[in-house]
Amino acid sequence: MSVKEYLRERFLPHLWCPGCGHGEVLGGLVRAIEQLGLSKNELVMVSGIGCSSRISGYVDFHTLHTIHGRALAFATGVKIARPELKLIVPMGDGDALAIGGNHFIHAARRNLDLTALVMNNRIYGMTGGQFSPLSGENVSATTAPYKTIDRGFDIAELAKAAGATFVARSTTFHVQQMIEIIAKAITHKGFSVVEVLTQCPTYFGRKNKIGDAADMITWFKDHTTPIGSKAKQENPGLIERGIFVQKQEPEYCEEYEKVVARARGGRS
Amino acid sequence: MSVKEYLRERFLPHLWCPGCGHGEVLGGLVRAIEQLGLSKNELVMVSGIGCSSRISGYVDFHTLHTIHGRALAFATGVKIARPELKLIVPMGDGDALAIGGNHFIHAARRNLDLTALVMNNRIYGMTGGQFSPLSGENVSATTAPYKTIDRGFDIAELAKAAGATFVARSTTFHVQQMIEIIAKAITHKGFSVVEVLTQCPTYFGRKNKIGDAADMITWFKDHTTPIGSKAKQENPGLIERGIFVQKQEPEYCEEYEKVVARARGGRS
Amino acid sequence: MAKPKLKQHHINRDWCKGCGICVELCPKKVLELDDQDKVTVVRPQDCICCRLCELRCPDFAIEVETQE
Amino acid sequence: MAKPKLKQHHINRDWCKGCGICVELCPKKVLELDDQDKVTVVRPQDCICCRLCELRCPDFAIEVETQE
Amino acid sequence: MERCRLVFSGSGGQGVITAAIILAEAAVICENLNAVQSQSYGAEARGGATRSDVIIADSAIRYPKVIQPNVLVCLTQEAYNKFSAIIRPGGLLITDSRYVKIQRKVDAQQRELPMYRSVMEQIGKPIVFNICMLGAVIALTGVLHPESIMKVLEGRVPRDFLELNQRALHLGMELGRTAAHSSATART
Amino acid sequence: MERCRLVFSGSGGQGVITAAIILAEAAVICENLNAVQSQSYGAEARGGATRSDVIIADSAIRYPKVIQPNVLVCLTQEAYNKFSAIIRPGGLLITDSRYVKIQRKVDAQQRELPMYRSVMEQIGKPIVFNICMLGAVIALTGVLHPESIMKVLEGRVPRDFLELNQRALHLGMELGRTAAHSSATART
Amino acid sequence: MGQTPKFVQGNEACVEAALYAGLNFFAGYPITPSTEIAEHLSVRLPQLGGKFVQMEDEIASLCAIIGASLTGCKVMTATSGPGFSLMQEALGYAVMAEIPCVIANVQRGGPSTGIPTHVSQGDVNQARWGTHGDHAIIALTASNHQDVFAMTVEAFNLAETYRTPVILLFDEVVGHMREKLLVPEPGELPLVERMRTSVKEGVDYHPYLPREDGRLPMSDFGGVHRYNVTGLVHDMWGFPSTDPKVVHGLLRHLVDKIENRAGILAHYKEHQLEDAEIVMISYGSSARSALHVVEDRRQRGERLGLLELQTLWPFPHELVRRKCDQAKAVVVVEMNMGQVMQAVKLSVPQPERVFLANRIDGNFITPGDIMNILRIIQGKGV
Amino acid sequence: MGQTPKFVQGNEACVEAALYAGLNFFAGYPITPSTEIAEHLSVRLPQLGGKFVQMEDEIASLCAIIGASLTGCKVMTATSGPGFSLMQEALGYAVMAEIPCVIANVQRGGPSTGIPTHVSQGDVNQARWGTHGDHAIIALTASNHQDVFAMTVEAFNLAETYRTPVILLFDEVVGHMREKLLVPEPGELPLVERMRTSVKEGVDYHPYLPREDGRLPMSDFGGVHRYNVTGLVHDMWGFPSTDPKVVHGLLRHLVDKIENRAGILAHYKEHQLEDAEIVMISYGSSARSALHVVEDRRQRGERLGLLELQTLWPFPHELVRRKCDQAKAVVVVEMNMGQVMQAVKLSVPQPERVFLANRIDGNFITPGDIMNILRIIQGKGV
Ligand SMILES: Cc1ncc(C[n+]2csc(CCOP(=O)(O)OP(=O)(O)O)c2C)c(N)n1
């Protein structure tokens, strides 16, 4: 199937701003799925609220556009009810880790077989540019006129500690890597987290004088490096890209089958 | 001041079951505070809901018994409003990491100067013995008649990944260590997490046939080991005790002072 | 420093819930529960004043008083 | 495998929002924005068919068609 | 028409609630009567005196709680102190002689039975203390047939514990009967 | 009594909302009039046609929205297509000649002004496009004095940008005046 | 076997009924006094191959069952006051997206943590208005285990019929007390199954286009129809819209599908109303005490009757008006400060004749409490 | 300078008023259309040495300001529909623990995510009944920036006076539109400061023992009085109790302290009511359109008047009854399905004379919309 066949073309051009990285992530996602040749009927996308979450309107899957921060909770219900379905759960950084942080760590803990895709633009885009738990320190935002003092989460570290069995990071500059990683995440059995560093030129870019969309993408080139690279040792400030965790552990739905077996075996 | 002077003796004996470890934690806490010789007026305890959270009724501090899972959110308000106060936030494992997980990781991220004391009995005591996110696999509970399949959190790992600058673990067997660690946590500048493994003989003990309170305490002796001990290498199943993290990083209230300075400096 | 000598155990029978923690975990088996399920001191002479009973009692029901 | 030769760029002017990503990040500066802020191909001969413009376009507005 | 209103009281571990449930269930399942069982919960149900109410009747039961029991069982001093006053004048008050020292005089037939002691001496398993108590209640009130209790127990306890429970039940019935005769006049 | 109802429309980046605020603020702060400004938000405010309404009056303003503007400004084709129909018969319709091709005939005085082009040619900074537009509006309507606009700008833009804005404002006023004369009869 | 009685708690009766109705997915978070519902389901669901999930909180619980419902499951969650408050946002989502689901709220003493182990009926108005924005809701209750069973089954039926969340508003007394329950034979109670679209693959399916009868056939996630579900105002395909006509149409549909059916949705029981001079109106466990009073006073010749409401929302104004029109006085018996009494006042022509017999101290209202009020009213010469 | 006018959004007027009232701690989470409140405060509070915190969600935001209030701060949070739904549990806690705090809900189209950028007044009943259990609440609103300022200051005053959360129920139109605001000089508006106990150190202080005038003096956390605060039913020291007398007493106190003062809490404005045959009742932005109609029709000699409510809860039944008793018809103008209309029907002797002029499609109600309804009513020969 061609990439476009996974899209609801009738809704394009999408509502995102010119240069918004969310469109690149959408592109990366459908290309990854196209490579995997998945059928649209087995795909369910569950998203929350945010510019990023509007992605569910553009893919021709079963799409569930929910409430802010709860996408993974809804997804947990869909997945456990129908384990054979493939779930993709795109979230903004605020959606996933501000209001949604608890569902994020608990979905990871259960090692539920689905793919959490964090579209991290380090800002609340939909509401007009307030800082997020991923902004990190010294960032300007509409609610941080004197720059942020909050430290940011490291999504990969947090996902790992919470129990995710696949954890990776890429950016909108490294599109091929992004596609490759998303494809691996989708095929992984268990809870997979893919963080994509993406640009919000309208708010993050403007507020922090990083320039236009292209400049922001270039920023990702200059400030990231492959995991464990020499560059990282020389310049610890660099953000690592690649796959941090990839391991097999008991998956929730499979374990649940055992519960049913025990119950039917009458052990109680 | 004597230990008892930190207690509201008129409410003793407390409502906890015979042999409940929460009483030992209460004892450890007031002894630590007595050693530090803190004045009662500078102490604020904020707790949530649960058997553990009832601890706030027994200490003669400023006590705020709040709602389930939100203790750290309330505490954030108290602390930022009055940074000079010393905050102690005891929580049950469910309170802190089931419903309260998001506030836990965000308080850690902000490195707010307070002490989170997780009284981890691996069960929901107050509601009668349902499993918690700390029960781990293969545990019996009133909502797990066929044993749990959920993997448990590692509180220390999670706190560390979220940004806590002091992370430690002890048990109700190792009372002296518990006291020492709690004292260190309280004196630490920044967000400190102390996990105390404690016993709920009434539900966890009974349901899992571990025997009486003393047997459960002994279990902690047999199944834990100092951090990085040789025993750990030989038997990775052992739970480590001790201080995992202890470092200085910018504390939220101090950083906020800089925001005020910038604002007054008129930079906007 | 000279190891402390026992003066006496102060036991608060109203607070003691008879959980048996101090009894079972006393290294010297100094304590027992009476027929009312309250702790009593049966072998004071064996007490090494480690205070573990005091520290582990969830109910502040037992205190170890030592000399000098 | 023989490196691909450019057949043509398919550009969807209705979808192009003129963000300039493809233009600025094209390694060979093949593309430019016209006075309507829509992308146009100005140096097709320099195109190395890396498809980066296609992959990075947030709006699916540019496609690179190659021969064999 | 209502046959009997009972209140069982004691401490958490003693199984008074289970006893109440067994009794009420027996009435419904085996003797085709109506019965309601309810109990006082409390965050403070950690320790403290627990209480369970049972109403047994031929007709439909609307109001499910017991305000004035005509049978009151108290298995701890605390329970006795807390509840003895609510008993119906002329009602039956059963206490365990190890745990309860009768103080206040109430207008009721008081029966101090050595249930706990007998259970420990003759069976040695405290868990069946509550079943023994049930036996006494049945003997003293005749509200149900012992077979009904046994039938319910069959559905509840593992086979190899049944005999244990049966002995406890009969032990309680004996204690009840003897008490009934001995102090037929002990109305205080 | 109401003096004027205006609708400024265009695309997100063009600053039509800022222009509307400046105009209304000038009326309130400098000319002691009443004014209300409002705008259409939209999660879809990402791109799409934005619109801002301004009412200027001597008396209190209750209903704050503009249903039929007597001054309508459209700075993009999309905005023109979407809003040109709502103009009040005989009203004033101002469009930018680069961005808008007039199609439909409406009962209004239509003014196609080369605002964007002039700004780029004579000032070279697109950010002041909206201020130029304000100049044109003022010249064509006389609703406020230019000094009022400048006074508000002083409070809003960094000093070194003031002169830039002033030039844009006057440029717009010129375009407005010439248009006013040239096509005094161009009523279509 | 269905006819051998069980002796169970009200919470267990609710569980048996849910399973009878076809529940196959439950997600919840423990809270007194509703916890037994989760506990019993954790035993029973796996035996039947159904799904039981304990979530991290109540918000996640409701979200999870909504997700499961979209795959075609019959779903439920259970909670009490504080948890119900937390569910309000997701509840509004279920209303907006028209998701069949059942939410049991076993009421305890509020506000806030209140008196967790004591009875109350204080959440009646919250059930109606707890989430933001105009909406309509269905809430059912019951006073005894046989009715708990019937109303629970009905809740699942209504959820499917009207594609809406249905709230079971029980209380601590009914939830915790034990009494007889006769589980009906399979087929004895009618069940409404998920109505799935007959639209074939490839043909345009409208998830939000009501049929003439007002019902909206669904298509399971994973099936051949891929559509969108959102909490935003949406068109008949489920895609966001801000078109005023669409907005108006959707909001009216959501409210009218329920409010306009208040008549047929009204479940109730009446006791000796024919010649009643004083009509008592009650529901849930309070109705037991009220009925006790009726039976007791009737023996003494007092003309007292009881209207027991089982449907609290949409409020059966018409029914109440009809049943009360002969009454000299109407006495609403409830364990709150008069939440249903307010609704009754809106129903009857003479609100001043409506009185309240309530108890709010955490104790179960007694026949004596009610009698005291009746005496006062009668003293008023009513 | 106070007298040089500002030209601001309603949300900014709210901010200026809050600071005027002494706000020194704000915690919030962004949401349209209330976000400007947080944004402006993030600029202003640090300048004044106050605390601005952006929390992880709305639940945490309300919890945080409650904690800050106990240290003696004047506190506020701001949100809209979905966030307000999430706050319901913590709101109940503030009611139960009697914590002075202000919650601004700038209403948008619901239910659920609804139409986030469009106006609505659909949260009126939620403000009253959103949290579980019996309780009372104060909710204020306003139609223009000068009143937004006044009502915001009043909200802080009432929060302190009655130790209760106060809800500011604004709407998208008032929140977002810009108009003139005259910030009063310091002292021009009366301010109620935190009433702190006069009880000396060492003397027994009762945080929950009302004085004769009903007020409960507080003691800041960190001060000399150490007491307990809980969401459980509690005694006068703040410690948990299940004593029926204590339960009854506390619940009555919480409700009576507000409901019994409905009269003095009733803020409103009236326009040409004296001889009005048709009385319109409206509030918030809708009142602007209603007033437009009044002024417009009066010129044409129609006897039309407007009662603009600024206090929505406790509902001013008595006031409404009084103002409407001469009216041939009462027309409630609001942007929901008649939430205030229901309350008005409960207030007046002839509910059948109460009509609704509303709009629910996300667009701001126009004078034209209202006129159409008036025509119909007048057609009815009223
Ligand atoms: C309960 C609730 N709180 C707040 C909001 C407002 N809101 C919508 S999206 C959003 C955050 C958007 O940021 P992010 O999740 O990072 O996604 P982005 O828009 O940047 O792609 C917020 C705060 C809401 N819709 N619901």
Ligand SMILES: Cc1ncc(C[n+]2csc(CCOP(=O)(O)OP(=O)(O)O)c2C)c(N)n1
């Ligand atoms: C919002 C809400 N949900 C659920 C509950 C019920 N509840 C009270 S305490 C508790 C958990 C207790 O477990 P934990 O936090 O581990 O403390 P413990 O009782 O074991 O000490 C629960 C689920 C509640 N009070 N509020």
Ligand code: SF4
């Ligand atoms: S606001 Fe930012 S995140 Fe949202 S669409 Fe625009 S660029 Fe993308």
Ligand code: SF4
């Ligand atoms: S139930 Fe468990 S946790 Fe609660 S008091 Fe008893 S022993 Fe402690």
Ligand code: SF4
């Ligand atoms: S002090 Fe130590 S030795 Fe002495 S009784 Fe206590 S535990 Fe035993």
Ligand code: SF4
């Ligand atoms: S990247 Fe896409 S949208 Fe941007 S300019 Fe190029 S073609 Fe147009």
